Amino acid sequence: AHLARIEAVDEKVHAFLHVDREGALAQARAVDEKRERGEKLGPLAGVPLALKDIFTTEGVPTTVGSKILEGWIPPYDATVTQRLKAADVVILGKTNMDEFAMGSSTENSAYGPTGNPWDLTKIPGGSGGGSSAALASFQAPLAIGTDTGGSIRQPAAVTGTVGVKPTYGAVSRYGMVAFSSSLDQGGPCARTVLDAALLHEVIAGHDPLDSTSIDEPVPAVVEAARNGSVEGMRVGVVKQFRGEGYQAGVIQRFDESVALLKELGAEIVELECPSFDLALSAYYLIAPSECSSNLARFDGLRYGLRTGDDGTHSAEEVTSLTREAGFGPEVKRRIMLGTYALSSGYYDAYYGSAQKVRTLIKQDFDKAFEQVDVIVSPTTPTTAFAIGERADDPMAMYLADLCTIPTNLAGNAAMSLPCGLAPEDNLPVGLQIIAPVMKDDRLYKVGAAVE
Ligand code: GLN
Numbered sequence: 001a002h003l004a005r006i007e008a009v010d011e012k013v014h015a016f017l018h019v020d021r022e023g024a025l026a027q028a029r030a031v032d033e034k035r036e037r038g039e040k041l042g043p044l045a046g047v048p049l050a051l052k053d054i055f056t057t058e059g060v061p062t063t064v065g066s067k068i069l070e071g072w073i074p075p076y077d078a079t080v081t082q083r084l085k086a087a088d089v090v091i092l093g094k095t096n097m098d099e100f101a102m103g104s105s106t107e108n109s110a111y112g113p114t115g116n117p118w119d120l121t122k123i124p125g126g127s128g129g130g131s132s133a134a135l136a137s138f139q140a141p142l143a144i145g146t147d148t149g150g151s152i153r154q155p156a157a158v159t160g161t162v163g164v165k166p167t168y169g170a171v172s173r174y175g176m177v178a179f180s181s182s183l184d185q186g187g188p189c190a191r192t193v194l195d196a197a198l199l200h201e202v203i204a205g206h207d208p209l210d211s212t213s214i215d216e217p218v219p220a221v222v223e224a225a226r227n228g229s230v231e232g233m234r235v236g237v238v239k240q241f242r243g244e245g246y247q248a249g250v251i252q253r254f255d256e257s258v259a260l261l262k263e264l265g266a267e268i269v270e271l272e273c274p275s276f277d278l279a280l281s282a283y284y285l286i287a288p289s290e291c292s293s294n295l296a297r298f299d300g301l302r303y304g305l306r307t308g309d310d311g312t313h314s315a316e317e318v319t320s321l322t323r324e325a326g327f328g329p330e331v332k333r334r335i336m337l338g339t340y341a342l343s344s345g346y347y348d349a350y351y352g353s354a355q356k357v358r359t360l361i362k363q364d365f366d367k368a369f370e371q372v373d374v375i376v377s378p379t380t381p382t383t384a385f386a387i388g389e390r391a392d393d394p395m396a397m398y399l400a401d402l403c404t405i406p407t408n409l410a411g412n413a414a415m416s417l418p419c420g421l422a423p424e425d426n427l428p429v430g431l432q433i434i435a436p437v438m439k440d441d442r443l444y445k446v447g448a449a450v451e
Helices: 002-013 021-036 079-086 129-136 153-159 193-203 221-226 248-263 274-297 315-326 329-342 348-371 394-401 405-410 440-450
Strands: 016-019 048-052 090-095 142-146 162-165 186-190 234-238 267-271 374-378 413-421 428-435
Touching (some): 002 016, 002 021, 002 090, 016 129, 021 090, 048 079, 048 129, 079 090, 079 193, 090 129, 129 142, 129 153, 129 186, 142 193, 153 162, 153 428, 162 440, 186 193, 193 413, 221 440, 234 348, 248 267, 248 374, 248 428, 248 440, 274 329, 274 394, 329 348, 348 405, 374 440, 428 440
Parallel strands (some): 048 090, 048 142, 234 267, 234 374
Antiparallel strands (some): 016 090, 162 413, 374 428, 413 428
16 A cells, blocks of 8 residues: 555655665565464564665665765665564665755755655755655655754654654664764654654664664653653753744744643743754764765775776776765765864864864753753744755755754754644644653653643
8 A cells, every 4th residue: 555655646755766666565475474374573563664765775775865876785784674674664665865864855865856745845854854755645654764963853843743863872873874973863753653662662772783872771662652741740941942043833833832731730941051052053063074084985986886987097086086976065065064174273173162062062951951851842943945945055954953953962862743833834843852861761751742
């Protein structure tokens, strides 16, 4: 049924870069056979899922939305892919994304943009716009995203779906193509809080193949999602998460959510987190710095595209020509920014200062969580903007992640879930819930109470 739905609508939505029809049917058949043999089935047996094209899939193309990996067929599965298969999930295909997960609209994909199913002239968020659009257009009930600065939560917010960035280190990064390794985190996307929790438990947990993976039990997120409540909880509202640049309808729905939390028995605490104002600037030094280092491996020799290999060019020239042809403008911008910020003489002023700001942000969160159990905010300052509207203005594009970035810098957990439509444009608004490190269960407890 989901493959038929994809066939019917994805020409318009363009959520998928690759539909693995044969693979999906084979996985589904394998589940049926297991059932017939009376074998024990995985926890999500037979449930179809859309996988962001940043996770390697053995034998199935993985492009990361880039021309530089066009035609590359990974010889191995990411840990997330392996765990999905072990849970008997049916992987429908790979979803569209901004090239190397750099963007907030999916317009930076080398394979063309994705439409927002609520209004196809609007962006579905990014970088994981393909995954969120697949959910919102009922092409898949579950999806996987990755969140470096907001790429799970912002797409969830603008498509009226649920997206969770787990605590950094909770979901393995093995086989997840690296953008900014100290920030990147995979996580679940779904249409309900409980569905997200069921998927969270399948993909999370320690992995010896990822040196930053946390070796602790996964928080009981499914139990929390089944027992939604905010009774007696202290919920923080941060002053820095409103003001200039926020759409009136977004603030209106957010204020209503705060009123609902209060009505359901939460105590609302006003907080100040002054360093949050610096988060965006720090992020746009740290993320490009790490990206410039991570993307050095795309040298035209090891994977995917190779340009100029005609016997007339040196190996160095082949690398240059391949990178020139294979990377899009935003990726090149980030590599240049990062290389500059890391260069000798500038390192302390840029990268070093950004790391200090990162510590200040973490301290703001630590102080806040001495007073409250969770923090809430709008997920994004505005609803979905038009395709093309911010394409030539990187600064305007970067502002889409104003509320999501502090969490990535500090490493704690956050969720976005729908909280109504903005009255001025009838487009979805996201409510963000933020919890301390490894208290991901609180996101689900609160999310299920207000859903
Ligand atoms: N939009 C942010 C960026 O462009 C975040 C992307 C992400 O989380 N992958 O870097």
